[in-house]
Amino acid sequence: MTTAAPRSGLSRLSYETLDLYAPDRGPAAIDLSDNTNRWGMPPAAERALRDVPVESVTRYPELYAESLKQALAHYVGSSAGEIVTGCGSDDVLDSAIRAFGEPGEIVALPDPSFPMIPRFATMNGLRSVAVPLAADYALAADAMLAVDPRIVYICAPNNPTGTATALSVIEDVARRVNGVVIVDEAYAEFSDANALALTRRLENVLVVRTLSKAFGLAGLRVGYAVGAPRLVREVEKSRGPYKVGALAAAAAVAALRAGRDWVDTHVALAIANRERLCVELAGRGYGPVPSRTNFVFVPIAGADAIATGMRERGVAVRALAGITQVSDALRASAGSALRISVGPWPQLAIALDALDDARRACA
Numbered sequence: 272m273t274t275a276a277p278r279s280g281l282s283r284l285s286y287e288t289l290d291l292y293a294p295d296r297g298p299a300a301i302d303l304s305d306n307t308n309r310w311g312m313p314p315a316a317e318r319a320l321r322d323v324p325v326e327s328v329t330r331y332p333e334l335y336a337e338s339l340k341q342a343l344a345h346y347v348g349s350s351a352g353e354i355v356t357g358c359g360s361d362d363v364l365d366s367a368i369r370a371f372g373e374p375g376e377i378v379a380l381p382d383p384s385f386p387m388i389p390r391f392a393t394m395n396g397l398r399s400v401a402v403p404l405a406a407d408y409a410l411a412a413d414a415m416l417a418v419d420p421r422i423v424y425i426c427a428p429n430n431p432t433g434t435a436t437a438l439s440v441i442e443d444v445a446r447r448v449n450g451v452v453i454v455d456e457a458y459a460e461f462s463d464a465n466a467l468a469l470t471r472r473l474e475n476v477l478v479v480r481t482l483s484k485a486f487g488l489a490g491l492r493v494g495y496a497v498g499a500p501r502l503v504r505e506v507e508k509s510r511g512p513y514k515v516g517a518l519a520a521a522a523a524v525a526a527l528r529a530g531r532d533w534v535d536t537h538v539a540l541a542i543a544n545r546e547r548l549c550v551e552l553a554g555r556g557y558g559p560v561p562s563r564t565n566f567v568f569v570p571i572a573g574a575d576a577i578a579t580g581m582r583e584r585g586v587a588v589r590a591l592a593g594i595t596q597v598s599d600a601l602r603a604s605a606g607s608a609l610r611i612s613v614g615p616w617p618q619l620a621i622a623l624d625a626l627d628d629a630r631r632a633c634a
């Protein structure tokens with residue numbers, strides 16, 4: 272009998288390639304780097320946080336956030352049995368990958384897309400295969416299915432490109448894959464389409480959402496998924512109990528029960544400002560990609576240096592380097608781009624000037 276060579280370190284071998292997630296998060300007067308809600312949060316959530324009773328913190332929260340599930344079910348028009356919650360949608364995504372993939376199986380994801388997914392795959396012993404988007408940033412559905420995935424991750428609309436994926440494409444992938452399709456709809460509120468209807472027709476589609484973006488509650492860490500009861504139950508097993516804290520649940524429930532007014536108003540503002548930002552950027556000679564989210568993707572050479580220059584002028588945006596060069600614009604920029612979150616117009620006006628100044632200084 273042969274035995275494996277003794278391992279030197281204490282960590283899992285597959286973890287040696289993992290590092291802590293470390294985006295540049297230094298303070299900035301105007302922070303347009305993380306796509307959170309720059310207008311704030313629903314007033315009902317603020318009131319709930321102020322008024323939370325002491326006993327709700329000295330006791331454990333609900334096991335599987337039953338009240339939150341009820342409120343979310345009402346918001347998305349489903350039943351509580353079709354909802355699973357988590358500590359941010361990151362937790363839901365991680366739990367779903369663990370629930371549906373055996374170690375060694377493949378998670379297919381688009382490239383470029385949300386950088387947490389390959390990490391979650393590795394953390395759970397799965398392999399991730401990044402499949403380049405088409406030249407117009409459309410999902411390369413056939414190429415994704417060709418890698419024989421157990422899980423297909425689709426970010427719709429996609430972070431960082433801001434582009435949408437047609438529902439017919441998602442449905443086609445779901446019907447053909449031997450496994451589960453995870454549709455990450457972190458930005459669904461800013462888009463004109465979502466895949467909720469698919470979750471009722473197909474037992475293998477899980478739509479993952481968050482209260483971190485349109486609802487402005489990123490610091491509370493509340494995410495959820497919608498899917499067939501059998502599907503969400505598997506995620507719930509993998510997630511475990513007590514994942515949503517009592518304060519987070521109370522504020523989230525208050526925000527959801529308050530109705531859609533605050534969210535709808537600020538989503539409409541974000542969309543109007545997004546379109547105006549794209550027009551301004553194009554007028555100044557940049558190449559913004561039309562967006563269905565609350566951010567704008569701008570392929571541009573030297574994004575790192577430009578973002579550093581903008582930060583010196585008090586504005587934080589996300590610089591991305593080494594992006595797979597799927598489009599003409601990304602080839603022209605050598606795989607470099609800025610991702611600029613949309614906020615109140617006065618902030619965007621300052622950001623535009625900081626961008627121009629920083630680009631001049633870099634030229």
Ligand SMILES: *Cc1c(COP(=O)(O)O)cnc(C)c1O
Nearest residue numbers: 359360361385430457481483494
């Ligand atoms: C912001 C974002 C999330 C949200 O993560 P939370 O853990 O819910 O804060 C999920 N997916 C994508 C693509 C995102 O951009």
